[in-house]
Amino acid sequence: MPLPKHSTICPMDTFLRLLTGPWTLYILWVLRTNGPTRFGALKRQLEGISSKVLTERLRMLEAAALVYRHYEPTVPPQVTYSLTERMRDLIVVFDQLNDVAQRWYGPDAASPEGTQPPVERQQEVVAGGERNAQTKAQGGKKAARRQKFSKADSACVRV
Numbered sequence: 001m002p003l004p005k006h007s008t009i010c011p012m013d014t015f016l017r018l019l020t021g022p023w024t025l026y027i028l029w030v031l032r033t034n035g036p037t038r039f040g041a042l043k044r045q046l047e048g049i050s051s052k053v054l055t056e057r058l059r060m061l062e063a064a065a066l067v068y069r070h071y072e073p074t075v076p077p078q079v080t081y082s083l084t085e086r087m088r089d090l091i092v093v094f095d096q097l098n099d100v101a102q103r104w105y106g107p108d109a110a111s112p113e114g115t116q117p118p119v120e121r122q123q124e125v126v127a128g129g130e131r132n133a134q135t136k137a138q139g140g141k142k143a144a145r146r147q148k149f150s151k152a153d154s155a156c157v158r159v
Contacts, residue, residue, distance in 0.1 A: 023049055027054070028061070039058075068084050
């Protein structure tokens, strides 16, 4: 599978297309937690992935300079995959995602019952009538949502 085409309009688009392919984040997570791993061991740790898909994903990640492929010309050949220096930028993000995963789904996870309303709902409650009046004046929830997201980075948002 080729790398997603680089978008000069929005680098985030290219970045997300790279990371959100099937198995991609999981492959990176396994390499993050286990360190350099041979192909066979990596396939065993990614239960359910085919050799073809794993090979495609690894080639794509190697082309994106996120994964390093070390080849030893032995019999049989030894191929070991590891994360590149470029991946250091994402290690903090992976660790934060792991913290959230442990809180939500780990052995000591709190039950979802009795949790707070969604953040968007909390903001509406705090803002009260002012937000509701603004939403109505802009033509409903969709207009408010477009405005909210367009503030993030107008060059990257399709409105």
